Amino acid sequence: MTDLYLSALNIPNQIGVHSVVLLHSDSSPTMSFIASSLPAFNKRHAQSLCRRRSRISLSLSPSSIPRVVKNPRAKKSAVFVEWLKENGMYLSEVATWGRPMHPLAIADETIDDGEVSGRGLIAMKPILQGEAVFEIPYELILTKEVALRSLPLPENVDDYIAIACLLVSERAKGEKSFWKPYFDVLPLDEELIPLFRWSEEDLALLAGSPCIAASKSLGLKLEAEFQSANEMYFENNRETFPEDVFNQEAWEWAFAILFSRAIMLTAEQRIGLVPYADLLNHNPFCSTYIDVHTKPLLDRKVVALYTDRPYNKMDQVFVTYGPKSNSDLLLLYGFVSDRNPYDSVELVVSLSESDPLYERKLAYLAQSGISSTSTFPLYRDRYPMELVEFLRFCVADEAEFTSADFGDFINESNETQVARALVDACQAALDAYPQTREEDDKLMATRSMFQLLSLKQRWAVRQRRAEKRILERTIVNIEKEMSDPTFMFTEVNAT
Ligand SMILES: C[S@@+](CC[C@H](N)C(=O)[O-])C[C@H]1O[C@@H](n2cnc3c(N)ncnc32)[C@H](O)[C@@H]1O
Numbered sequence: 001m002t003d004l005y006l007s008a009l010n011i012p013n014q015i016g017v018h019s020v021v022l023l024h025s026d027s028s029p030t031m032s033f034i035a036s037s038l039p040a041f042n043k044r045h046a047q048s049l050c051r052r053r054s055r056i057s058l059s060l061s062p063s064s065i066p067r068v069v070k071n072p073r074a075k076k077s078a079v080f081v082e083w084l085k086e087n088g089m090y091l092s093e094v095a096t097w098g099r100p101m102h103p104l105a106i107a108d109e110t111i112d113d114g115e116v117s118g119r120g121l122i123a124m125k126p127i128l129q130g131e132a133v134f135e136i137p138y139e140l141i142l143t144k145e146v147a148l149r150s151l152p153l154p155e156n157v158d159d160y161i162a163i164a165c166l167l168v169s170e171r172a173k174g175e176k177s178f179w180k181p182y183f184d185v186l187p188l189d190e191e192l193i194p195l196f197r198w199s200e201e202d203l204a205l206l207a208g209s210p211c212i213a214a215s216k217s218l219g220l221k222l223e224a225e226f227q228s229a230n231e232m233y234f235e236n237n238r239e240t241f242p243e244d245v246f247n248q249e250a251w252e253w254a255f256a257i258l259f260s261r262a263i264m265l266t267a268e269q270r271i272g273l274v275p276y277a278d279l280l281n282h283n284p285f286c287s288t289y290i291d292v293h294t295k296p297l298l299d300r301k302v303v304a305l306y307t308d309r310p311y312n313k314m315d316q317v318f319v320t321y322g323p324k325s326n327s328d329l330l331l332l333y334g335f336v337s338d339r340n341p342y343d344s345v346e347l348v349v350s351l352s353e354s355d356p357l358y359e360r361k362l363a364y365l366a367q368s369g370i371s372s373t374s375t376f377p378l379y380r381d382r383y384p385m386e387l388v389e390f391l392r393f394c395v396a397d398e399a400e401f402t403s404a405d406f407g408d409f410i411n412e413s414n415e416t417q418v419a420r421a422l423v424d425a426c427q428a429a430l431d432a433y434p435q436t437r438e439e440d441d442k443l444m445a446t447r448s449m450f451q452l453l454s455l456k457q458r459w460a461v462r463q464r465r466a467e468k469r470i471l472e473r474t475i476v477n478i479e480k481e482m483s484d485p486t487f488m489f490t491e492v493n494a495t
Pocket residue numbers: 015112115116117118119120185186187260261278279280281282283332333334335336337
């Protein structure tokens with residue numbers, strides 16, 4: 001279980017390093033498609049989107065601790081900044097010999113696309129492209145190695161399990177934890193709302209969405225993971241791992257933190273929680289990266305951030321959490337982006353049991369190690385060629401089944417049936433939602449009314465509406481293609 005779950009958590013060089021490939025036993029081909037088909041964006045458009053000014057509430061500048069800070073959130077940020085400085089991070093507001101001022105400040109509240117996005121980092125002066133905007137001492141990072149130094153865990157324990165144990169253990173130490181100021185700026189428990197923490201009642205808001213199955217699947221995996229850690233490490237050593245501290249609830253909290261904040265430190269091929277760096281919010285149009293560097297001459301390791309574009313004063317500085325769909329963002333981070341170019345919805349397609357060739361096709365698929373039910377991502381403007389190939393096979397008649405290469409156009413009739421099957425599958429997916437897209441639009445249309453809904457309700461409406469828009473757009477695109485006399489699925493209209 002542990003291996004299955006964690007083997008997929010090895011993705012990129014960004015905050016939040018998770019692939020949901022683990023959630024669907026049949027999704028590996030899909031994920032490899034995603035990886036090979038990222039859209040190319042107009043650079044200027046991407047830069048302006050990345051630089052869009054979020055609404056922010058700036059409660060302090062980096063070195064403002066001695067002032068009386070009344071707002072409790074700002075106070076926590078100020079104490080955190082002081083802790084970073086005491087532990088060797090350069091955060092000076094003023095330039096000194098050979099060192100420019102630190103260019104960022106913590107904003108205690110940011111708003112992105114009209115929704116709250118928690119703390120964030122803001123440019124306090126213009127920042128050049130490629131500038132190293134911070135260097136965080138390696139000693140502040142929570143990694144598996146740190147966990148192994150303080151907890152009796154085996155060397156071969158998985159990184160995620162080790163850091164989850166470290167988080168739970170350090171949180172329980174309260175004031176005595178070295179990381180206390182860091183824990184104080186983490187979101188409050190009730191602010192941590194990745195989909196896998198939603199109750200049945202909350203999930204009902206997403207009726208019809210494939211997100212529900214993904215959420216339940218991840219919830220079950222975490223539960224199993226906890227049971228296994230309990231048996232292997234906690235039950236045998238209650239002195240170090242007391243039952244009232246190392247419980248299912250704490251485990252879920254630790255993973256909510258890890259999923260939304262852990263960074264893959266590519267240079268070292270390990271994950272870590274990096275205080276301060278994990279205050280950066282997500283913008284899918286950024287390619288800013290964070291990694292470990294050794295300071296020349298000093299032999300000192302730091303985690304540094306290099307910007308991929310210039311920033312103006314008061315711009316929010318973003319990173320990307322990777323080319324993730326909204327369902328992945330909601331599942332692991334607890335938010336949705338309306339302008340997500342990587343958004344996709346999963347379409348499940350199966351071999352029809354009423355097909356006279358059903359048994360033979362089933363045997364053929366089994367022989368090739370392919371499931372008779374497969375899941376494919378539909379994007380706003382494209383879908384994978386693998387989906388078309390699978391459907392060509394599903395709709396094939398006797399002659400086509402025995403002689404065709406499904407990777408290529410077979411004949412007009414087969415291609416038209418594929419198109420109809422795809423339209424029908426999208427329509428069936430749309431019919432599964434209790435509300436229409438127009439009803440969701442209406443809910444969102446009056447901003448003041450929409451804001452009366454809870455945050456989870458608003459994310460749910462945004463998510464299901466985004467899914468419906470992709471399904472509807474796919475139908476429109478296919479129907480438009482079909483009206484063209486030269487219609488056929490190619491690498492151009494599929495990818
Ligand atoms: C790595 S943390 C970033 C710092 C975080 N805002 C905080 O207050 O600590 C990731 C979390 O920030 C929030 N977040 C990041 N980017 C966002 C965005 N574009 N829109 C809404 N929320 C976002 C989500 O709650 C996510 O789980």
